[in-house]
Amino acid sequence: MKRSRRTQGRDAAEPWKTRKEVPKVPTGITGLDQVLGGGLPAGRMTLVSGGAGSGKSMIGLQCLLHGADAGEPGILVLFEERAASVRQNARARGWDLTPLEKKNKLCLLDARLSPEVVIAGDFSIKSLLAILDQKTRAMRARRIVIDAVDALLYLYDSPLRERQELYALHEWLLDRGLTTIMTVKTVPQEESHSRYAFLDFMADCVINVDQRVTAQITTRRMRVVKYRGSGYGRNEYPFVISPDGVTVMPITSNVLRHVPLGPKVSSGQARLDDVLDGGYRSGASVLIVGTAGSGKTTLACIFSQAACRRGERVLYINFEESAESMVSSMLSPGLDLRPLIKNGTLMVRSYLPEAMGVEEHLFHALEALDEFQPRHVVVDAISACRRMGSEFHAFEYLMRLLNACKERGITCFYINQATGIDVIAEVSGIGISSIIDTVVLLSHLPVGDVMKRQLVVMKSRGSKSSDQFHEFRITNRGFDLGKAEPGDTVGRSAHPTGFGGTGDRR
Amino acid sequence: MKARRHERVRDKTARGATYVFRLFVAGNESNSSQARGNLARLCEEHLKGHFEIETVNVLRDAATAYKYNVLLTPTLILIKPPPKVTVVGNLSDNQQVLAALGLTGNGR
Numbered sequence: 001m002k003r004s005r006r007t008q009g010r011d012a013a014e015p016w017k018t019r020k021e022v023p024k025v026p027t028g029i030t031g032l033d034q035v036l037g038g039g040l041p042a043g044r045m046t047l048v049s050g051g052a053g054s055g056k057s058m059i060g061l062q063c064l065l066h067g068a069d070a071g072e073p074g075i076l077v078l079f080e081e082r083a084a085s086v087r088q089n090a091r092a093r094g095w096d097l098t099p100l101e102k103k104n105k106l107c108l109l110d111a112r113l114s115p116e117v118v119i120a121g122d123f124s125i126k127s128l129l130a131i132l133d134q135k136t137r138a139m140r141a142r143r144i145v146i147d148a149v150d151a152l153l154y155l156y157d158s159p160l161r162e163r164q165e166l167y168a169l170h171e172w173l174l175d176r177g178l179t180t181i182m183t184v185k186t187v188p189q190e191e192s193h194s195r196y197a198f199l200d201f202m203a204d205c206v207i208n209v210d211q212r213v214t215a216q217i218t219t220r221r222m223r224v225v226k227y228r229g230s231g232y233g234r235n236e237y238p239f240v241i242s243p244d245g246v247t248v249m250p251i252t253s254n255v256l257r258h259v260p261l262g263p264k265v266s267s268g269q270a271r272l273d274d275v276l277d278g279g280y281r282s283g284a285s286v287l288i289v290g291t292a293g294s295g296k297t298t299l300a301c302i303f304s305q306a307a308c309r310r311g312e313r314v315l316y317i318n319f320e321e322s323a324e325s326m327v328s329s330m331l332s333p334g335l336d337l338r339p340l341i342k343n344g345t346l347m348v349r350s351y352l353p354e355a356m357g358v359e360e361h362l363f364h365a366l367e368a369l370d371e372f373q374p375r376h377v378v379v380d381a382i383s384a385c386r387r388m389g390s391e392f393h394a395f396e397y398l399m400r401l402l403n404a405c406k407e408r409g410i411t412c413f414y415i416n417q418a419t420g421i422d423v424i425a426e427v428s429g430i431g432i433s434s435i436i437d438t439v440v441l442l443s444h445l446p447v448g449d450v451m452k453r454q455l456v457v458m459k460s461r462g463s464k465s466s467d468q469f470h471e472f473r474i475t476n477r478g479f480d481l482g483k484a485e486p487g488d489t490v491g492r493s494a495h496p497t498g499f500g501g502t503g504d505r506r
Numbered sequence: 507m508k509a510r511r512h513e514r515v516r517d518k519t520a521r522g523a524t525y526v527f528r529l530f531v532a533g534n535e536s537n538s539s540q541a542r543g544n545l546a547r548l549c550e551e552h553l554k555g556h557f558e559i560e561t562v563n564v565l566r567d568a569a570t571a572y573k574y575n576v577l578l579t580p581t582l583i584l585i586k587p588p589p590k591v592t593v594v595g596n597l598s599d600n601q602q603v604l605a606a607l608g609l610t611g612n613g614r
Contacts, residue, residue, distance in 0.1 A: 111577050114592065118606040121540070121595030126532035127564040128577040134568040155578075 022230045025143070025179045028066025029059065031248030035224060035233040041204045043177040044228075045170060049184045049196070050209035055220060055241050056183040057081070059209070060145035062245050063181055065095060067143040068105035072179075074143035075107045075135055077128075079151035083108040093243055104139040113155065125152070125165050129172050136176055144173065146182045150196065163198055170202055204228040209239075219357035219389075222248060238359035249359055249366070249400075259283055259409035261437065261462050265376075267299075268306030271481035275457060277464045280438060282375070283409040284461070285402055287432075289416045290442030295453060295474050296415045299442065300378045301330050302479055303413065305337065307376050308345035315374035316348045317365060319384035323348035334477045347372050353387035358397045361388060365401050369408065376411040377401075382432075383417040398432050406435075437461040455481065525549070525557040525607075526586040532579040533565045537596040541580035544597035552609050 023042035026033045033039050040046045040063070048056045064074035078086060086108060087097050100106035111128065135141065149166070156162045173180045182203070184196055200206050206225040211218055220239050224232045239248040262282035266273050273279045280286055280303070290296045297320075304314040318326055326348060327337050340346035349368060351361065369377070379385075379401070385394035398414065405412040414432070439458040444451055453472050457465040471482040529545060531538035542561070549557040564571040564579055574583065584591040584607055597603050604610050 110575065113578070113594075116592060118591070118593045118602065119595050120593050120602040120606065121544075121598035122537050123578045123580060123595045124532065124535070124537060125578060126535065127530060127568075127571045127579040127581070130532070130564040130568040131572045131577065134572070 024230070025072070026066065026070070027059070027063040028070070029062050029246050029248060031237070031239070032059070032222075032246070035222075035237055035248060036205070036227065037231050037233075040179055040181070041228065041230065042179050043174070044204040045173055045180040045182060045202065046205040046207065047182050047184060047199050047203035048207045048209060049186045049199075051186060051211065054209040054211045055239070055246055056185075056209055057086075057147050058241055058246050059207075060147055060181045060183055061086070061090065061095075064106060064143055064145055065100070067179075068100045072142035073105045073107075073139045074145065075109060075132065075139075075141050077109045077111050077132070077144065077146045078148070079111050079146070080148035082112070083110045093245060107135055107139060107141070109135070111152070113151075119155065122161070125169060129169070132172070133176075136178065142177075142179060144178045144180050146180065148185060149182050149199075150184050153196075166199070166202070200225070205230075219359060238357075238362070240357075240359050240363045242360075242363060247363060249362060258403075258406040262409060264463070265312075265411065266306055266310075268302040268304075269479050269481060271470075272455075272479070275455070275466045275468075275470060275481070276438075276460065277466075280411060281462055282411050283406070284437040285406065285412045285414065285435060286438045286440065287414050287416060287436045288440045288442065289418055291418050291444050294442035294444035295472070295479070296417070296442055297326070297380055298330070298333050298335070298474055298479060299440070300380060300413050300415055301326075301335050301337065304346060304376070304378060305335055305340065308340040311345065312375035313344075313372060314340075314346050314376045314378065315368055315372055316346065316378045316380065317368075318348060318350045318380050319353050319387075320381055322350045326350075332476065333474050333479070347374070353384050356388075358388050358393045361397055362400055366404055369404060369410070374410060376413065377405055378413040379415065381415040381417045383419070395432065399435075402432065402435060438465075523556065523587045525553050525584065527557065527559045528562060528574070528583045528585055529559055530562045530564055530571055530574070530576045530579055530581040530583075533563060535579075538580050540596040540598060541582065544600070544603070545582060548597070548600065548603060552604070 024036070024038040024040065025042045026039035027036070048059055050056050061076065064076055067074045076086070090097050097106060097108070101108065109131070132144070136144075146169075153162045153166070156165070182199070184199060186196070186208075203226075205227045207222060208225055209220065209222045211220050213219075220241070221236045222239050223236045224234070237248050239246055241247075261284050264276075264278040264280065265282045266279040267276060288296045288299055300316075304316060307314050316326075321329070323341070327341070330337055337346060337348075341348060347368065349364070351364065353361070356364075368374075379398070382394065382398055385397050388394055388397060402412055402414075414436070436459070438460045441456045441458050443454045445454070446452070453474070454469045455472050456469045457467065473480045473482075527545065527549075529541060531541060545559060549559065562570050562576075564576065571577075576583075578594045580594070580596060582593045582597065582603075584593075591606055591608075593603055593606050601610075
């Protein structure tokens with residue numbers, strides 16, 4: 001340890017070099033190693049603190065399992081949970097601990113104190129250390145997780161003795177060079193935090209995890225509080241506990257690494273391609289805005305169908321309706337999506353926005369991006385994303401999904417349902433308009449005694465496009481876009497309130 | 507955590523029986539030495555001639571400590587007569603130990 005600190009001083013002029021020299025042990029937890037700049041401090045102690053059910057123990061166990069795979073056997077000391085229930089819970093996630101235990105790659109040590117035990121006078125944890133010593137040597141352990149160390153501390157009446165014993169434990173861990181995770185429960189608004197404050201000073205790395213409820217939706221966050229001798233991501237990062245374990249979702253980088261816009265891809269409708277000067281740019285972000293019933297979903301499905309027929313996979317994330325009901329409602333404008341779903345080029349994923357927090361939604365979306373490798377993604381509708389909690393949550397979800405798509409060169413269609421008649425004012429779409437490349441506006445307005453549909457391309461980055469209003473109809477054969485009529489003033493003058501928002505309607 | 511009081515008094519048949527103890531110590535550290543001394547005194551006073559003490563030094567024999575799930579030292583386990591009793595600490599609180607072992611009211 002000492003050597004690495006000294007070299008660090010010498011190389012201070014080249015901070016990047018220094019970081020490499022701090023020995024680290026990867027946890028194997030997706031995203032966490034990224035936040036930690038490679039992993040936990042090797043041979044040192046990391047404190048993971050958080051409330052009940054915040055995922056502390058899961059982080060510890062996953063780190064041990066990764067170690068067992070990577071040739072670093074580990075010991076799990078359980079002060080609170082029974083070894084048998086840890087095994088059982090792990091099995092529920094598809095992790096079978098027993099073979100690892102048999103192969104001496106993992107050892108579960110039940111360190112709970114029986115409630116029958118009588119305490120009469122002072123005592124120490126020397127026996128625990130002696131047992132750990134023996135186990136460590138026998139299985140050549142490199143990692144150790146001490147779960148719920150607070151349960152041990154509660155045995156002591158005196159804060160002084162608590163500290164002494166923990167220092168003894170810490171010294172022992174350092175002497176053995178074990179990479180350690182110690183978990184401790186923190187109860188907010190209680191003296192317990194100050195009670196364990198000394199742990200924060202003792203540890204070389206401190207990670208806080210928590211679970212909070214905003215707008216009735218639970219979200220998990222983690223933050224690295226400190227990391228001696230290393231840089232780390234300083235933000236709060238969302239994470240999820242999925243059936244596969246903990247996944248942290250850091251913003252992957254602080255620079256935008258967007259892939260440049262690709263060639264034009266057909267919108268699926270020849271007239272619309274003309275309006276768009278050849279189609280959408282692949283890899284672009286397209287916002288389709290319109291009032292209810294203006295044909296937004298139809299427009300997106302026309303594109304999806306055309307793309308799928310070209311063999312380009314489309315992921316359709318639907319927050320408004322189920323795949324079945326979307327498929328059946330698209331039959332009326334003559335779009336049959338069933339064969340595309342069947343042959344695997346179109347994947348429809350329907351979610352209830354309020355069912356999960358932002359990070360779980362993101363997790364599912366990113367997982368689908370990785371597994372399905374789509375060329376285009378449709379999100380229907382971004383207005384529904386507010387139900388993930390708030391406008392802010394929707395923004396977070398959409399922004400990060402869009403970033404992920406842009407990094408992969410995936411075309412992203414965001415559908416936004418405008419609630420008012422003044423559609424233009426709603427184009428901003430939850431604050432994401434600045435990173436939108438193309439905006440297509442649809443309106444559906446009464447003119448005399450007929451409803452008239454109009455389409456206009458409001459913004460089209462990196463390509464020319466018509467800035468005219470185009471009338472269109474939705475027939476049983478799809479989208480029927482009228483001729484672009486340069487200089488035609490019907491669109492604007494006939495329905496000033498529709499797009500101009502002069503306000504006599506509201 | 508406050509130690510739990512065991513107020514039971516062993517029945518008369520147990521009184522004549524031999525008390526078998528296993529005392530887990532960590533070498534000669536101070537709590538362990540105290541526990542040895544306190545236990546010896548207690549046995550002399552209350553169980554004269556009717557006790558056996560097996561001492562396990564966890565620093566030498568961690569396997570036995572593991573087997574009996576003894577993580578704290580000193581730990582005293584009353585093996586016989588039943589029920590099994592576990593007392594943790596240097597046994598300095600004489601009354602507590604006697605109560606735990608069910609020896610209160612049984613003195614002299």
